[in-house]
Amino acid sequence: MTSRREGSPFQGLATVALKEAADHMNSARIHLVMLLVILTAIGSVYAAIGQIKMTVSEDEFLFLRLFTTAQQPLPSFVSFLGFLIPLVAIALGFDAINGEYSRRTLSRILSQPIYRDALLTGKFLGGLLVIAICLLALWLLVTGLGILLLGLPPSGEEIARGLAFLFASFVYAGVWLAVAMAFSTVVKSPATSALCALTLWLVFTVFWPMLAPLIAGALAPVDPLNPMTAVHQINLQQAIARVSPNVLYGEATLALLNPATRSLGLLFASQMNGAIMGAPLPLSQSIALVWPQVAGMIAALLVLFTIAYVAFQRQEIRA
Amino acid sequence: MTPVIEADGLVKRYGRFTAVDGIDLTIGKGEVFGLLGPNGSGKTTTILLLLGLTEPSAGSIRVLGLDPLRQPLQVKRRVGYLPDQIGFYDHLTARENLAYTARLTGLASAEAGRRIGEALGRVRLADVGDKRVGAFSRGMRQRLGLAEVLVKQAEIAILDEPTSGLDPQSTQELLEQIRELAAEGVTIVLSSHLLSMMQTICDRVALFKRGGIGLIGNVAELTTGVLGGTHVVEVEANGVDLPCVLKGLPHISAVSIIRPNHWRVDASDDVRAEIARKVVNAGGALQSMTIRQSSLDDVYVHFFEGENHDVAA
Numbered sequence: 010m011t012s013r014r015e016g017s018p019f020q021g022l023a024t025v026a027l028k029e030a031a032d033h034m035n036s037a038r039i040h041l042v043m044l045l046v047i048l049t050a051i052g053s054v055y056a057a058i059g060q061i062k063m064t065v066s067e068d069e070f071l072f073l074r075l076f077t078t079a080q081q082p083l084p085s086f087v088s089f090l091g092f093l094i095p096l097v098a099i100a101l102g103f104d105a106i107n108g109e110y111s112r113r114t115l116s117r118i119l120s121q122p123i124y125r126d127a128l129l130t131g132k133f134l135g136g137l138l139v140i141a142i143c144l145l146a147l148w149l150l151v152t153g154l155g156i157l158l159l160g161l162p163p164s165g166e167e168i169a170r171g172l173a174f175l176f177a178s179f180v181y182a183g184v185w186l187a188v189a190m191a192f193s194t195v196v197k198s199p200a201t202s203a204l205c206a207l208t209l210w211l212v213f214t215v216f217w218p219m220l221a222p223l224i225a226g227a228l229a230p231v232d233p234l235n236p237m238t239a240v241h242q243i244n245l246q247q248a249i250a251r252v253s254p255n256v257l258y259g260e261a262t263l264a265l266l267n268p269a270t271r272s273l274g275l276l277f278a279s280q281m282n283g284a285i286m287g288a289p290l291p292l293s294q295s296i297a298l299v300w301p302q303v304a305g306m307i308a309a310l311l312v313l314f315t316i317a318y319v320a321f322q323r324q325e326i327r328a
Numbered sequence: 329m330t331p332v333i334e335a336d337g338l339v340k341r342y343g344r345f346t347a348v349d350g351i352d353l354t355i356g357k358g359e360v361f362g363l364l365g366p367n368g369s370g371k372t373t374t375i376l377l378l379l380g381l382t383e384p385s386a387g388s389i390r391v392l393g394l395d396p397l398r399q400p401l402q403v404k405r406r407v408g409y410l411p412d413q414i415g416f417y418d419h420l421t422a423r424e425n426l427a428y429t430a431r432l433t434g435l436a437s438a439e440a441g442r443r444i445g446e447a448l449g450r451v452r453l454a455d456v457g458d459k460r461v462g463a464f465s466r467g468m469r470q471r472l473g474l475a476e477v478l479v480k481q482a483e484i485a486i487l488d489e490p491t492s493g494l495d496p497q498s499t500q501e502l503l504e505q506i507r508e509l510a511a512e513g514v515t516i517v518l519s520s521h522l523l524s525m526m527q528t529i530c531d532r533v534a535l536f537k538r539g540g541i542g543l544i545g546n547v548a549e550l551t552t553g554v555l556g557g558t559h560v561v562e563v564e565a566n567g568v569d570l571p572c573v574l575k576g577l578p579h580i581s582a583v584s585i586i587r588p589n590h591w592r593v594d595a596s597d598d599v600r601a602e603i604a605r606k607v608v609n610a611g612g613a614l615q616s617m618t619i620r621q622s623s624l625d626d627v628y629v630h631f632f633e634g635e636n637h638d639v640a641a
């Protein structure tokens with residue numbers, strides 16, 4: 010593209026973002042996915058409450074256990090979220106750009122005084138706005154249910170941890186929105202881009218946890234005479250697993266919602282020096298613990314968005 | 329006449345295929361300028377280049393004295409565009425669709441509302457303004473696209489095949505609207521395959537041929553340039569070899585046979601009397617004779633004779 014351009018690349022950005030957000034809020038597709046999320050949320054939280062009430066224990070963070078307690082056969086609220094957030098994000102973004110092509114609206118919109126930057130970024134921000142609203146609503150719903158059914162309010166730290174968890178979920182959703190939008194720019198047909206994004210989702214949620222040990226085993230075989238090779242393999246396996254945003258999100262939520270979590274990798278005896286087993290970490294330390302995970306997700310989001318950006322800038326209006 | 333669009337040696341290549349091949353073009357303020365040519369001859373590509381919607385491979389463009397590549401926002405603010413294949417957001421109403429683009433253009437909402445109401449009235453969509461565009465017919469969408477150009481109050485309106493999908497009445501109305509816009513001083517660039525319509529409204533036309541402009545000028549210039557005359561006389565006569573008989577007669581540029589005993593004479597004047605005299609003098613029997621002004625149709629057919637259409641990429 011030309012080196013210097015007149016005017017702001019963000020001209021029209023807010024208009025696009027608000028229109029996209031309003032479209033999503035009115036779309037049957039999103040209503041359906043949200044309904045699914047809300048039903049599973051209520052289901053898992055309800056089950057968790059039953060479980061919590063049965064176990065009579067002194068837990069400083071009873072409220073947080075709403076999110077993490079699993080009642081067989083239902084998984085916990087956070088596992089559900091890790092599984093469903095990508096679906097919501099994909100539903101929001103899979104046809105962002107190729108949908109404009111197939112509806113033949115692109116040349117008309119780009120003949121208005123805006124840059125392509127504003128269209129792409131506006132669509133991304135519009136999607137993020139919807140995600141933020143939905144996550145916040147969901148969190149309030151769960152907290153409300155908790156107050157009603159457990160009969161006690163969350164503590165200040167629990168609210169703070171809840172908000173940190175909300176932020177991590179938001180970033181996680183952003184990654185999947187960026188995935189969906191990247192596919193929507195690179196792939197011409199909306200149906201195909203949806204399939205691509207869903208395939209990736211399936212790979213990361215279902216197959217990646219199985220693949221990571223296999224790959225690590227092949228790359229770094231364990232030498233029975235050298236115990237460090239076993240450590241090496243486990244580290245490698247963890248590194249490979251962390252390519253998946255789902256794993257990063259899982260680790261982040263684990264440390265944020267379970268204050269006793271002291272490490273997200275192998276734990277060596279030296280790290281346990283002076284630590285009391287099961288003693289909770291202060292919030293600031295939990296955040297420090299998950300910061301690499303969250304930063305990793307933000308980096309992935311930026312890389313994916315850049316791919317979409319570059320691809321879109323180079324595209325012909327008629328393609 | 330101040331030029332508002334200037335293109336100089338404009339080239340657009342898609343890979344190894346050259347869609348626009350060295351176009352020079354100057355369009356003056358207030359002109360109605362027509363782009364003609366077979367499918368795939370580069371009209372739409374030229375339009376996209378003018379709007380800065382695609383980058384030229386070579387050459388330069390000025391629109392309203394601005395470079396569409398370096399100052400795209402200013403150009404797009406002042407130029408309205410009706411794409412050849414127009415699409416709207418089907419889940420929004422006509423009014424909402426126009427309001428969205430008006431916001432993108434930077435119009436204040438009160439002003440936009442006023443202009444939208446007026447534009448919808450002008451294209452006869454006022455009573456369906458609050459209906460979803462998903463239920464619109466092709467011609468209605470086309471007219472909605474024109475309404476969008478009207479809302480923008482552009483100085484240049486670029487209309488790519490605005491008549492496609494329009495019924496005869498709407499075509500006629502479109503003609504009226506184009507004339508009104510032109511009367512208001514708006515420069516209009518339009519492409520269409522309706523030659524008779526182009527002839528009636530265009531001040532000048534350019535004939536595109538394989539990415540280049542083969543001919544450019546007003547209809548009279550083109551008819552004399554291509555056909556050598558402004559009149560076409562069709563003659564039916566028996567017992568005479570017309571081309572031989574008419575040889576050397578002034579004003580006559582070409583005599584061609586349509587079918588046995590039936591000829592077409594291109595001339596720069598009304599030559600019926602001379603033809604009649606020559607035929608009778610040569611002992612022939614004149615059956616019939618008709619005269620008409622040569623049209624864009626004649627120019628087009630003559631110019632593209634022997635061309636195979638659909639120049640594919």
Ligand SMILES: Nc1ncnc2c1ncn2[C@@H]1O[C@H](COP(=O)(O)OP(=O)(O)OP(=O)(O)O)[C@@H](O)[C@H]1O
Nearest residue numbers: 325327342347366367368369370371372373640641
């Ligand atoms: N994105 C593209 N990639 C490759 N070739 C293209 C692309 N867009 C257009 N072309 C080619 O450029 C040529 C000119 O196309 P253009 O659309 O300008 O023709 P046109 O004169 O508008 O035709 P029509 O009357 O059918 O609208 C065509 O041969 C077309 O195949």
Ligand SMILES: [Mg+2]
Nearest residue numbers: 371372412488
């Ligand atoms: Mg065209």
